[in-house]
Structures are given as C-alpha cells and as structure tokens.
Amino acid sequence: MSVSRRTLALQTGAIAAAVVLAATACGSGKSGGGSSSSGSSGGGGDKNTVNSATVKQGGKITWTIEKTVQDWNPLTSNGNTFDYAQVTNGIYPDVYVPQPDYSLKLNTDLMDGDPQFTVGGPGTPQKIVYKIQQNAKWSDGTPITADDFIYLWQTQNGGNPNIDAASTTGYSQVDSVVGSDNGKTVTVTFKPDQPFADWKSLFTSLLPAHVAKQHGDLAASFTWLDANPPTVSAGPFQIAPGGVSADKSLVKTIRNPQYYGKAANLDEIDFRAITDSTQEPTALANGEVDGIYPQPQLDLVNRVRNISGVDYHVSQGLVFEHIDLNMRNTALGGPADADQRAPAKVALRQAMFTAFDRQGLLNRTVKQFTDNAKVLNNRMLLPGLPGSQDNVTSSYPEAGDLAKAKQILTSAGYTGVGTALVDPAGKPVPAFSMRYTVGNALRQDTCNLFAQAMKQLGITVNVSSTDALGKTLTQSDAQHQWDIIVFAWVATPFPNSANQPIYTTAKQGVPLSNYGYYSNADVDKWLADAAKNADEKVRESDLNQADAQITKDAYTLPLYQKPTMIAYKNTLGNVRDNATQIGPTYNIQEWGFKS
Amino acid sequence: MLAFTIRRLLVSIPILILSTIVVFFLVAWGADPLGAFKSKNPPPSAAQVAAKEHELGLDQSLPVQYWHWIKNLVLHGDFGVSVQGSAFDINQELGRRTWVTFRLVTCAVVIALILAVIVGVITAVKQYSALDYSATLVGFFFLSLPVFWFAILLKIWATDLNDSLGTDIKTLGPPGGQWGGVGSWFGYLVLPTITLALSSYATWARFQRASMLDVLNSDYLRLARAKGLSPRRVMVRHGLRTALIPMTTQVTLDVAAIMGGTVITERIFQWQGLGTMFINGIQTQDTNSVLAWLLISATLVIVFNLIADLLYAVLDPRIRLS
Numbered sequence: 001m002s003v004s005r006r007t008l009a010l011q012t013g014a015i016a017a018a019v020v021l022a023a024t025a026c027g028s029g030k031s032g033g034g035s036s037s038s039g040s041s042g043g044g045g046d047k048n049t050v051n052s053a054t055v056k057q058g059g060k061i062t063w064t065i066e067k068t069v070q071d072w073n074p075l076t077s078n079g080n081t082f083d084y085a086q087v088t089n090g091i092y093p094d095v096y097v098p099q100p101d102y103s104l105k106l107n108t109d110l111m112d113g114d115p116q117f118t119v120g121g122p123g124t125p126q127k128i129v130y131k132i133q134q135n136a137k138w139s140d141g142t143p144i145t146a147d148d149f150i151y152l153w154q155t156q157n158g159g160n161p162n163i164d165a166a167s168t169t170g171y172s173q174v175d176s177v178v179g180s181d182n183g184k185t186v187t188v189t190f191k192p193d194q195p196f197a198d199w200k201s202l203f204t205s206l207l208p209a210h211v212a213k214q215h216g217d218l219a220a221s222f223t224w225l226d227a228n229p230p231t232v233s234a235g236p237f238q239i240a241p242g243g244v245s246a247d248k249s250l251v252k253t254i255r256n257p258q259y260y261g262k263a264a265n266l267d268e269i270d271f272r273a274i275t276d277s278t279q280e281p282t283a284l285a286n287g288e289v290d291g292i293y294p295q296p297q298l299d300l301v302n303r304v305r306n307i308s309g310v311d312y313h314v315s316q317g318l319v320f321e322h323i324d325l326n327m328r329n330t331a332l333g334g335p336a337d338a339d340q341r342a343p344a345k346v347a348l349r350q351a352m353f354t355a356f357d358r359q360g361l362l363n364r365t366v367k368q369f370t371d372n373a374k375v376l377n378n379r380m381l382l383p384g385l386p387g388s389q390d391n392v393t394s395s396y397p398e399a400g401d402l403a404k405a406k407q408i409l410t411s412a413g414y415t416g417v418g419t420a421l422v423d424p425a426g427k428p429v430p431a432f433s434m435r436y437t438v439g440n441a442l443r444q445d446t447c448n449l450f451a452q453a454m455k456q457l458g459i460t461v462n463v464s465s466t467d468a469l470g471k472t473l474t475q476s477d478a479q480h481q482w483d484i485i486v487f488a489w490v491a492t493p494f495p496n497s498a499n500q501p502i503y504t505t506a507k508q509g510v511p512l513s514n515y516g517y518y519s520n521a522d523v524d525k526w527l528a529d530a531a532k533n534a535d536e537k538v539r540e541s542d543l544n545q546a547d548a549q550i551t552k553d554a555y556t557l558p559l560y561q562k563p564t565m566i567a568y569k570n571t572l573g574n575v576r577d578n579a580t581q582i583g584p585t586y587n588i589q590e591w592g593f594k595s
Numbered sequence: 596m597l598a599f600t601i602r603r604l605l606v607s608i609p610i611l612i613l614s615t616i617v618v619f620f621l622v623a624w625g626a627d628p629l630g631a632f633k634s635k636n637p638p639p640s641a642a643q644v645a646a647k648e649h650e651l652g653l654d655q656s657l658p659v660q661y662w663h664w665i666k667n668l669v670l671h672g673d674f675g676v677s678v679q680g681s682a683f684d685i686n687q688e689l690g691r692r693t694w695v696t697f698r699l700v701t702c703a704v705v706i707a708l709i710l711a712v713i714v715g716v717i718t719a720v721k722q723y724s725a726l727d728y729s730a731t732l733v734g735f736f737f738l739s740l741p742v743f744w745f746a747i748l749l750k751i752w753a754t755d756l757n758d759s760l761g762t763d764i765k766t767l768g769p770p771g772g773q774w775g776g777v778g779s780w781f782g783y784l785v786l787p788t789i790t791l792a793l794s795s796y797a798t799w800a801r802f803q804r805a806s807m808l809d810v811l812n813s814d815y816l817r818l819a820r821a822k823g824l825s826p827r828r829v830m831v832r833h834g835l836r837t838a839l840i841p842m843t844t845q846v847t848l849d850v851a852a853i854m855g856g857t858v859i860t861e862r863i864f865q866w867q868g869l870g871t872m873f874i875n876g877i878q879t880q881d882t883n884s885v886l887a888w889l890l891i892s893a894t895l896v897i898v899f900n901l902i903a904d905l906l907y908a909v910l911d912p913r914i915r916l917s
Binding site: 068069070071072073076077078079161162164223226227228245246247248249250272273274275276279282283285286287288 | 632642643646647678679680681682683688691692695747750751753754764765766767768770771772773862863864865867871874875
C-alpha cells in the first residue's frame with residue numbers, strides 16, 4: 001500500500017513529517033503482492049450465506065473485540081456485553097441461534113429435534129418440552145442435562161434479589177422447569193395466563209450447573225462464574241490453559257476436543273481487545289488481527305477499503321437512531337397522561353416531525369459510506385423482520401414537508417408560524433431543549449439539523465449535550481432535563497416483548513424505558529397482546545398497529561439503522577456479519593481458511 | 596540529608612490527604628458509577644439499583660463514603676470495588692499497570708535524555724551555526740506535533756515498512772505486558788517510545804542548550820580556559836557537569852508528568868497501562884478506579900518532587916538544606 005492512497009490529511013502530514021523521518025518514509029513503498037480489498041454495502045444476496053466457502057481444518061486467527069474481558073458470565077448485567085459474548089459464544093451454547101437474516105435456527109448439536117410447544121389458554125399454561133441430545137456434554141465429560149436449564153432459570157427469574165441478572169424477561173413468567181428421562185428432557189411450564197410469545201429467546205448461554213454447585217449458593221456461584229474464566233465448555237471452543245492474559249486484553253480459545261457436534265475448523269481463535277476502534281484498521285493491515293467489527297465511520301471505512309487482502313461488508317444493523325419528544329413538557333403534553341392527547345399539542349408534535357428532512361440527514365451522514373442506508377419507517381419491526389412495513393412516511397415524508405407542517409399548525413390555530421410560534425390560547429410556544437450524547441458528532445448533526453427545521457416553523461430549539469445519557473433520560477419527569485432527545489434503541493429478533501417497556505404507559509410513575517411518558521391505551525393493549533399471543537401473524541399485526549399509532553401520536557420519529565461493518569482477511573471463509581445481539585461469532589465453528 | 600528527607604516526607608502526608616479529599620469529592624460529584632447500569636434496556640428494577648447502591652456504599656452520604664474509602668485504603672491498602680466488572684481488581688490492576696507504564700516511560704526517557712543532552716550541548720557550543728538552526732527547527736517541529744496524529748502516522752509507516760522489508764514492528768502493545776524475546780521486545784517498544792521520546796526530547800534539548808550557554812559564558816569557565824585546561828576537560832568536566840544540574844531537576848519533575856500523561860500514547864498503541872486505566876475509568880464512570888489513578892499520579896508527583904530536591908542537594912553543594 002503506498003502513501004499516495006492515504007487520505008488527504010495524512011498525505012499532508014506525511015509530507016511534512018518526512019522532513020525528519022525521511023528514511024522511514026522512503027522505505028514505505030509497498031512491494032506489491034496480495035489482492036486488493038473488496039467490499040460491499042450489504043443489500044443483495046442471502047445474508048446467511050455471504051462468504052460461504054469450503055475451508056480446511058487447522059489454523060489460528062486473531063479476532064478483535066473492543067473491550068478487555070472483565071466479566072465471564074454473559075447473563076449478569078455487566079457480563080451481558082456484546083464484546084464478551086463474542087468470546088463466550090463458542091463456549092456457552094444457546095438453544096436457538098439468531099441468524100444474520102434475523103431468523104432463529106435451532107442448535108441441533110445441542111437439541112434433539114424441535115421443542116414441543118403447547119399453546120397456553122384459559123386454565124392451560126403454556127408449556128415447552130426440550131429434548132437434549134444424548135451425547136451432549138461439557139468438556140469435562142459431565143452430561144448437559146435439565147440441571148443446566150434449571151440453574152439458568154433460577155438465576156434469571158428475578159426471584160433472588162442478590163442475583164444480578166441481566167434480564168428476567170420471560171424467565172419471570174416461568175412457573176417450573178423440570179427434568180426427566182435421565183435429565184435429557186426438560187419441561188418448562190409457564191405461570192397460568194402468563195404465556196410468553198418470545199419463548200425462543202429463552203435458554204441462551206447455558207451455564208454449567210455442576211461447576212456452579214461447587215461455588216456456593218445460587219447468588220455466590222453466579223458471581224463466581226462472572227469473575228472467573230470458563231473452566232468447562234459446552235461449545236466448539238474452550239479457553240486455552242493460561243489463555244487469558246493478565247490484563248485480559250488477550251483471550252486464547254482452542255478447539256474443544258470433547259465437543260459433541262461437528263468439530264470446529266480452526267485450531268485456535270484468539271480474541272484481542274482494541275479499545276479504540278480507530279486503531280483497528282491499522283492492526284488489521286499489519287496482520288496483528290485477522291478480523292474487526294467496528295462501528296463504521298467514513299474515515300474508518302475508507303481506511304479499511306485501502307487495506308489489501310481484506311474483504312469488508314457494511315450492512316444495516318439492529319441499532320436505530322430516533323428522536324423522542326418529552327410528553328411531560330407542557331407545550332408538547334403535560335403532567336397528566338391525558339394532556340398529551342389535546343388536539344393542539346398533537347398537531348404541534350406532528351408538525352415538528354413533518355418538517356424534518358430525514359433523507360437529508362441520512363445523505364449528510366451515513367450515506368457517505370454506505371449506499372444502502374435508508375430512512376427507517378418502523379420502530380418495532382425493522383426491515384428484515386417478518387411483518388415489517390412502512391408505518392411512517394404517510395404521515396412524515398422522508399424528505400420532510402415544510403409547507404404541510406405549517407398547514408398543520410395553522411389549521412390547529414397556531415399563529416406566528418415561521419416567525420415566533422404562538423399556541424391557539426395565545427401563549428408563546430417556549431424554547432425546547434434538545435439533548436444528545438457528548439462526543440457523538442452524528443447526533444450533534446441530527447440535533448442541529450432538527451433545530452434548523454424547527455426554526456422555519458418559528459420554534460426555538462436549544463441544542464446541548466449530556467455526558468450521562470441514562471441519567472438525563474430517567475430524570476425526564478422530575479428534573480425536566482430534556483424536551484427533545486436523540487438516542488438509539490437496540491432492536492432484537494424478539495420484538496414481541498422488547499417493545500412493551502418502551503411504549504407502555506408508565507405505571508405508578510415508573511416509566512420503565514418509556515422515558516418520554518408516552519401514553520395510549522390502545523398501544524398498551526396491542527403490545528400486551530403481542531407479548532403473549534401464540535399466533536405470529538396476530539403479533540405482527542399488533543406491533544404494526546401500535547407502531548402506526550405512535551406515528552400518529554407523534555411521540556418518536558425513527559431516523560435510520562446504524563450501519564455495521566465487518567472486515568476480515570480474504571483467506572477466511574464463513575466469516576460474516578450478524579447484526580443481532582449474538583454478533584459475527586454465531587457460527588464460529590464454521591470459520592476456517594479457504595481451501 | 597536524612598532529616599531533610601524525613602521533613603519532606605512528613606510535609607507530603609497532608610498534601611496527599613488533601614489531594615484525596617479534593618479528588619474524591621470532585622469525582623463523586625462528577626459521575627454516577629451506576630449510570631450505565633441504570634440506563635440498561637430493559638432497565639433494572641428499583642430493588643436491583645438499591646442493592647447495587649448498597650453494595651458500593653453509594654447509599655451513604657459523601658463524607659461517610661470518603662471516610663470508608665480512606666479507611667479501607669489506609670488500613671487495608673484497598674482501593675475499593677470497581678464497576679468495570681467482577682474480574683477487575685483495582686489493586687491488582689494498579690500494580691500491573693504501573694509496571695507496564697513505567698517500562699514504557701523509562702525507555703522513552705532514557706532515549707530522549709541522551710539525545711537531548713547531546714544535541715543541547717552541541718547546539719550550545721556551535722551557537723548560531725547551521726547545525727544550531729537545524730536542530731532548533733527540528734526541536735520546534737517535534738514540540739508542535741500533535742502526539743495523536745504523529746503516533747497514527749508512525750503506525751501507518753510501520754505497517755508499510757513491515758510489508759516491504761518484512762520487519763515485525765507492532766502497532767499494538769504486548770498483551771498482559773509480556774513481550775517475549777528481544778526481537779519482540781523491540782517490536783512492541785519502538786513506536787510508542789519514539790512517540791513519547793520525541794516531544795520530551797524537544798523540550799529537554801532546548802533546556803540543555805540554554806543551560807549550557809549560561810555555563811559557557813560564565814567567568815569560572817573563562818578562567819578554566821585561561822589556565823590552559825584542555826577544551827575537552829573544560830567542556831565536559833566543568834561545563835557539562837554544571838549545566839546538567841538544572842536539567843536533572845527538570846527531567847525528574849517531568850518524569851512524573853510523563854507517567855501520568857501517557858494517556859494518548861497508551862490508547863493509540865493499546866498498552867494496558869495507567870493511561871488506559873484512567874480512560875476506561877472515565878468512560879465507565881468507575882469512580883474508585885479514577886480515584887486510584889489520581890492518587891497514584893499525585894503520589895508520583897510528590898515522590899519525584901522529593902527526588903528532584905534530593906538530587907539537587909546532592910549535585911549542588913551550595914544548596915543549604917538546613
């Protein structure tokens with residue numbers, strides 16, 4: 001790679017610095033060899049088969065993670081971290097594995113056929129019967145049994161306040177988990193009238209109950225599993241002896257010789273922590289790592305593009321940006337839930353969203369490095385998920401419509417449109433405070449563009465940053481720290497239960513994740529049904545109706561999905577992006593060097 | 596000398612205590628260690644938050660929190676619990692990371708010092724020559740270089756060099772601080788050392804030049820020359836030796852600052868030293884971790900100040916310690 005292929009800034013710097021480091025600079029011409037990089041911006045083709053290849057046995061690679069591993073239990077609140085999961089995915093198995101196209105695939109190495117699902121109804125609890133493969137065992141020879149399922153349920157059901165579980169969703173609705181057939185059959189019975197539609201999300205990261213038993217009670221063992229690297233594995237890889245460096249920046253995993261499924265192709269996969277994503281392309285170019293999975297930015301994508309012998313793909317992820325309005329603001333809503341339904345306030349919110357040019361925002365930001373970026377028009381069922389449809393553009397055109405927005409305000413009785421907005425009661429619309437996370441240039445741009453659009457309606461928006469997004473969001477009511485905010489939600493392949501805490505009316509003043517205090521009884525009803533209805537089509541309909549209603553009520557405006565990027569040496573086969581929470585290592589045993 | 600040392604050490608204690616108070620309250624007011632935990636999706640229950648607050652002692656008033664923190668630190672040498680993860684032990688991390696940073700800084704300081712003294716002396720002796728102007732230009736160039744930009748540039752050059760010559764220069768630090776054999780050792784150190792050394796070199800070379808010029812123009816050196824001493828003896832034994840005294844003080848004070856200021860270099864080269872500990876602590880709002888870092892930095896400044904005073908006293912007999 002020659003210096004002439006660097007960015008202009010670096011070229012300029014290189015020339016200047018060459019005054020003192022001429023010798024090094026002169027030696028930097030590349031000798032050639034190696035193929036050029038190739039890349040794509042996602043889109044076409046089957047996401048599940050990208051880079052499929054016949055691979056040979058053996059070899060070692062180094063994969064990049066962005067955090068040093070400080071927690072080893074993926075089910076604790078701290079351990080439930082994307083980068084840690086990249087390491088433990090090959091060690092603690094899941095019953096269902098999310099695929100790149102967001103579908104769910106049964107782990108047939110672990111499970112003996114599809115679980116038997118019994119629909120719940122009045123007086124009949126929902127029931128699931130799992131059959132574990134007879135030969136499924138931990139790397140120390142202990143069989144994988146119902147005990148492992150029971151341990152997982154007991155630590156995740158929220159029954160023990162000393163257990164720091166990442167999420168109790170679904171598990172708290174389970175009444176019992178019982179083993180039979182020598183522990184190889186597991187019967188999960190839900191509480192009466194508490195069915196759980198996303199039951200396939202349960203029993204991920206199966207932990208070793210027999211190891212836990214050696215380290216105290218439930219809470220103590222759960223903490224022990226968090227503080228110590230896995231001593232046994234039920235997946236295709238295991239931690240190598242002495243494989244964790246003192247600073248936890250390097251974790252060596254080797255093929256699990258006791259694995260009961262198809263053996264992994266690679267002998268060893270090392271996970272190397274690079275905590276500054278901007279340093280990842282250089283490490284990839286220098287051969288210190290073989291693959292990276294950073295959050296893409298223009299400069300980073302350009303640098304990866306210039307690395308020879310590397311394939312990269314930019315796709316649309318499940319993290320999406322959105323603008324939320326605070327319904328407790330008296331101009332947008334009010335202290336009572338009913339205030340937000342006042343026609344004038346609904347009109348104001350609708351006009352604000354109508355005036356904003358989402359396509360323009362996209363063109364100025366993520367479109368610069370991925371052609372496939374699109375404006376997002378569904379908050380619950382993202383493109384790719386079954387039932388996804390456009391629930392937004394009929395109300396708020398992607399390119400914005402200033403004239404329509406002004407029309408909405410005028411029709412609702414507002415005056416001073418375009419200069420200084422005054423509500424139908426003759427009261428000036430106050431200036432709004434719009435917040436974004438400090439240091440996030442993309443969100444800062446979003447805020448500034450939104451403020452410009454609002455100015456054309458006669459609304460003043462003051463943009464400021466926050467260095468504690470969580471604190472700012474949760475203090476939306478009492479401290480009134482924001483009127484408008486831009487941040488991201490992480491969607492999942494399990495939308496039925498995930499959206500309920502975000503949009504359901506706050507109960508007794510506790511908003512869960514509904515930080516803007518949105519309230520609509522119909523939305524509450526649809527989301528409650530989606531969380532428990534056994535019929536997939538009905539659930540999709542519930543979610544779409546709720547999404548359309550939120551659009552109509554103008555509570556949140558979805559903007560775009562954040563892109564993801566994977567880059568890897570082009571000698572590697574079967575490595576591909578998986579934008580779900582499991583990440584690219586979902587199929588780690590299939591990785592290998594192309595034959 | 597012993598009495599002087601003891602007196603300085605005793606004076607350091609209230610300074611350290613004061614610095615812990617200032618640092619503790621600044622950090623405690625500035626960040627919520629449970630900020631990330633509270634903003635998880637789905638959000639933790641009030642009971643979970645309360646349990647965490649109790650576990651970390653955050654349910655007590657700030658003065659009580661400080662008292663527990665300082666008590667644990669003094670009696671047990673315990674810096675407290677980290678929110679960065681169950682496997683993150685602040686005490687262990689501090690010990691290991693101080694060693695990692697110390698090795699990195701030592702190499703850079705030695706190289707920078709040798710270069711600075713040589714260049715400083717030569718440019719002083721050859722004042723206003725082409726060599727002097729060139730060295731001054733280079734020095735100012737290094738002084739004005741943004742470290743983060745220069746470090747990235749170095750990494751790109753190193754990658755190209757590896758490609759073309761087959762060398763093995765690393766752009767990432769050694770995992771666990773273990774760097775294997777001599778070749779590997781060199782590969783890991785070369786880039787961060789150059790980055791750290793060049794900015795220090797530039798400052799010190801200017802300082803050494805000025806100090807040397809003072810000495811060269813002094814009466815006692817003129818007298819030495821008049822007495823017929825050889826130029827080499829005049830320069831090295833009488834000139835350089837005296838000119839090194841202020842330099843020694845300057846370098847000793849700077850080392851503490853460099854130890855605490857390797858944040859950018861460590862981050863760019865991914866050395867898991869004190870600098871990255873500080874950055875990670877800030878990013879995760881891990882108050883105990885940040886406190887530990889700040890306390891170590893404050894201690895280093897005090898210790899190196901003491902060393903500077905002692906060295907000054909040893910090197911210059913005119914200093915009256917009493």
